[in-house]
Each structure stands twice: as C-alpha cells, then as structure tokens.
Amino acid sequence: MSAEENPAAEPAPVIDVQGDGRWMSQHNRFVQECKDAEPDVLFVGDSMVQLMQQYEVWRELFSPLHALNFGIGGDTTSNVLWRLQNGELENIRPRVVVLWVGTNNHEHTADQVAGGILAIAQLLLSRLPKSKLIVLGLLPRGEFPNPLREKNAAVNNLLRASLPQLGPVQFIDMGGSFVHSDGTISSRDMFDFLHLTASAYRTISTTLHELLLQLLEETPQERRASLV
Amino acid sequence: MSEDSNPAATPTPCQDIQGDGRWMSLHNRFVSDSKGKEPDVLFVGDSLVQLLHEFEVWRKLFSPLHALNFGVGGDATHHVLWRLVNGELDHISPKVVVLWVGTNNHGHTPEQICGGIMAIINVIHQKLPHAHTLVLGLLPRGKSPNPLRERNASVNALVQAEAASLSHVSFLDMDPGFIHSDGSISHQDMYDYLHLTPQAYQRVCQPLHECIKSLLDKHAP
Numbered sequence: 001m002s003a004e005e006n007p008a009a010e011p012a013p014v015i016d017v018q019g020d021g022r023w024m025s026q027h028n029r030f031v032q033e034c035k036d037a038e039p040d041v042l043f044v045g046d047s048m049v050q051l052m053q054q055y056e057v058w059r060e061l062f063s064p065l066h067a068l069n070f071g072i073g074g075d076t077t078s079n080v081l082w083r084l085q086n087g088e089l090e091n092i093r094p095r096v097v098v099l100w101v102g103t104n105n106h107e108h109t110a111d112q113v114a115g116g117i118l119a120i121a122q123l124l125l126s127r128l129p130k131s132k133l134i135v136l137g138l139l140p141r142g143e144f145p146n147p148l149r150e151k152n153a154a155v156n157n158l159l160r161a162s163l164p165q166l167g168p169v170q171f172i173d174m175g176g177s178f179v180h181s182d183g184t185i186s187s188r189d190m191f192d193f194l195h196l197t198a199s200a201y202r203t204i205s206t207t208l209h210e211l212l213l214q215l216l217e218e219t220p221q222e223r224r225a226s227l228v
Numbered sequence: 229m230s231e232d233s234n235p236a237a238t239p240t241p242c243q244d245i246q247g248d249g250r251w252m253s254l255h256n257r258f259v260s261d262s263k264g265k266e267p268d269v270l271f272v273g274d275s276l277v278q279l280l281h282e283f284e285v286w287r288k289l290f291s292p293l294h295a296l297n298f299g300v301g302g303d304a305t306h307h308v309l310w311r312l313v314n315g316e317l318d319h320i321s322p323k324v325v326v327l328w329v330g331t332n333n334h335g336h337t338p339e340q341i342c343g344g345i346m347a348i349i350n351v352i353h354q355k356l357p358h359a360h361t362l363v364l365g366l367l368p369r370g371k372s373p374n375p376l377r378e379r380n381a382s383v384n385a386l387v388q389a390e391a392a393s394l395s396h397v398s399f400l401d402m403d404p405g406f407i408h409s410d411g412s413i414s415h416q417d418m419y420d421y422l423h424l425t426p427q428a429y430q431r432v433c434q435p436l437h438e439c440i441k442s443l444l445d446k447h448a449p
Binding site: 017018019020021022025026029050053054056072073106141142143144146147148149187191192193194195197198 | 245246247248250257278281282283284300334369370371372374375376377415419420425426
C-alpha cells in the first residue's frame with residue numbers, strides 16, 4: 001500500500017482546534033531537545049509512551065539509559081510521521097528507537113494502521129542506518145471484548161509478519177498479560193481501560209528494559225563528528 | 229441561565245465513538261464502587277482528578293481521608309452532571325465533595341461553563357444535603373498565553389462569586405503560580421501543558437489536603 005493510498009502513512013500535524021497550541025509546543029520542545037541531548041535510546045509514540053515518563057519506572061529504568069521521550073497523547077501514525085520528518089530526528093543518533101503508536105488511528109482500518117507503522121519504521125531505519133528498532137504491539141483496550149481489541153490484534157498480526165523483513169527490527173507484543181480468562185481488563189492495569197497504571201508499566205518495562213540492555217550492548221555508539 | 233439553553237448544564241452522557249465503551253465502563257464501575265464503600269471524601273471531575281489517583285500523592289494524602297476518585301478523562305461539565313444524576317451519588321454520603329471540571333468545555337462561554345459547574349453543585353446539594361462541596365479553580369493551560377487561559381480565569385471569577393453566597397460551597401484556587409514571569413508554563417509542571425506532573429500535583433495538593441481536612445473537622449459532630 002503506497003503512501004498515496006494510505007492516509008495512515010501520510011504525515012500530518014495535529015491542527016490546534018482547542019486554542020492553546022499544545023501539540024506544536026510539545027513538538028517544538030522535542031526539536032529543541034534534539035539540539036541539546038545525545039540520547040542512546042529514543043521513545044516515540046502516543047500517550048502510552050508519554051505517560052511512562054511520569055511514573056517512577058522511567059527514572060529507575062530508562063533515564064539511566066539516556067533515553068528521550070517524544071510521546072504525545074492522542075497521536076496517530078500520521079502525526080508521529082510528521083514529527084519525525086520535521087525535526088525530531090535532527091542531530092541525534094540514538095542506538096535504539098522504541099516505537100509505540102497506532103491505537104489512536106480511529107479513522108483507519110487495521111491494514112492502514114499497520115501500513116502507517118511500517119512507514120514510520122522505514123523512515124527510522126533509513127534516517128538511522130546504524131540503529132536498532134523495537135516496535136511495541138498495540139495493547140488490548142476496553143473493559144470487555146470489543147471491536148477495537150480485534151482491530152489492534154489484527155494490526156499486531158500484520159506487524160509480526162512484515163516488520164522483521166525491514167531490517168534490525170524487533171516486534172514485542174505484551175498485551176497478553178492484561179486480558180483475564182473472562183475476557184475483562186482490570187482497572188488495576190488500565191485505570192481507564194486504555195492507559196496503564198504504574199504497576200502495569202512496571203510489568204511491561206521489565207521485558208523492555210532487558211531487551212534494550214541487550215540491543216545497546218550489540219549496537220556500537222556513534223560519535224558525533226564534532227567530538228572526534 | 230436555564231438548563232435548557234445551556235449545553236454545559238444539560239446532563240449528557242459521552243457517546244462511544246471509538247467503539248470500546250470505556251466511558252460507560254468507568255461510570256458503571258463508579259456506581260458499583262459507591263454501593264460497597266463509605267467514603268468521607270469524593271473527588272469528581274475530569275482527567276486532572278482521574279490522573280491524581282495514579283500517583284503516590286493520592287496514597288499519601290487522600291487515601292487516609294477515605295477518599296473515592298470518580299474522575300474521567302475528557303469529561304466536560306455536562307458529562308459529570310449526567311454521571312452524578314445517574315447513580316454515582318446514590319449510595320454514598322461523603323462529607324466533602326471535591327469538584328474539578330470545566331477545562332474540557334470547548335466551545336462554551338465562561339458563563340455557560342460556570343452555569344454547568346453551578347448545576348453540578350445543585351445536584352450534589354440535592355442528593356447530599358449534608359455535604360460540603362469544594363470547587364477547585366481551573367488551571368491555566370498551554371505553554372504561552374492563549375484564549376483558553378483567559379476563558380479559565382473568567383470561569384474561576386464567575387464561580388468564585390457565585391460560591392461566595394452559598395454556605396455549603398467553597399472555592400479553592402489551585403494555581404500555586406504555574407505561570408512564569410515570561411508568561412510560560414513549564415513542562416516540568418505540566419508535561420503536555422495541560423496535565424500535571426507528579427511534582428506539580430505535590431505542590432497543588434498540599435493546600436488542597438489542608439482545606440479538605442479543615443472542612444472534615446468542621447463537619448465532625
């Protein structure tokens with residue numbers, strides 16, 4: 001599916017309808033951070049990424065890895081694509097990028113969402129040829145079984161099949177641990193049946209952290225030309 | 229302003245556009261929570277209330293007060309109104325209700341938003357005649373000065389004026405000075421220039437905690 005046919009793979013900024021320009025403010029801050037920081041790990045995505053930074057687990061497990069967090073709540077694949085093409089990859093050479101986006105693509109089909117995520121993966125691999133990529137699967141959502149769970153699972157299946165072919169990309173699906181045998185998700189894991197609680201972030205972070213350590217060991221650090 | 233002409237004061241459930249029924253799941257859980265528990269304090273409102281529950285400050289300051297949290301992200305005044313009219317107050321008798329809502333009322337004027345907040349206060353008073361309602365002021369938002377900051381400040385002025393004449397209502401300004409001298413709000417306080425970081429919650433919750441405690445003390449027989 002080419003970008004022209006897939007709206008989820010079309011870069012698009014968020015239009016400020018509310019009136020306080022918050023999305024652009026956040027994007028501009030990330031662009032500025034690219035000028036000042038030398039991250040080894042870059043997290044990019046939606047609120048699932050953004051909220052992680054507000055919990056203790058970020059300070060404990062990911063700050064020590066020199067990680068930057070470029071998550072924005074509400075973002076779709078189109079929004080993340082736009083941000084990465086418009087400054088959020090300038091001047092940085094993270095050794096690993098963690099990508100988590102797709103659950104907010106409400107206007108798009110599972111095929112389109114997967115296509116959008118693949119487009120972002122391709123962009124990252126071409127802009128950062130020495131880096132490794134971790135793509136996190138979309139988590140189930142809603143208290144009970146519902147169409148969005150099926151859609152997110154379908155996206156994950158498509159990604160599982162097509163991501164490895166792109167290059168050094170790992171796909172991790174951590175959704176299984178959240179759905180109980182009766183099909184319900186607990187508010188102890190997702191306080192609004194979408195966003196993770198501190199304890200749920202801890203659960204997924206252990207796996208993610210171990211994988212990051214492993215990949216960082218395998219991936220040499222690129223020195224900026226100015227430092228040599 | 230009558231309820232009929234003010235959309236912010238017309239009880240309206242949130243429509244499930246996304247398809248996973250999360251808003252109704254939350255409402256149903258709050259109704260069933262209210263059947264089993266006996267809170268002394270009830271927090272009700274939008275994501276600024278909801279997110280408070282997820283950080284350490286809730287466990288430290290508000291759990292000891294036997295507080296329940298009925299916050300739902302994205303809620304505007306008419307959503308909170310619907311929830312309170314449809315079961316969330318039916319089985320509990322908190323002494324203090326903390327109300328924090330209004331920043332999501334996009335498209336409404338400050339007068340309409342104030343009308344929505346007053347409608348909620350009235351419903352609380354009808355259902356819980358012995359409870360005291362503590363209305364929290366809307367925080368500024370956005371990195372730089374913008375119309376929503378002005379709107380929120382206007383709402384606060386209107387609500388504070390109305391609350392002054394009601395003995396069962398108090399108004400608390402929740403802004404400890406988030407706006408810097410250059411007019412900016414820091415992402416260290418609001419990570420997306422709307423939602424509070426844990427450290428900002430610590431700052432705003434100290435006075436809130438004191439206020440609630442003193443209201444509880446006054447309420448004690």
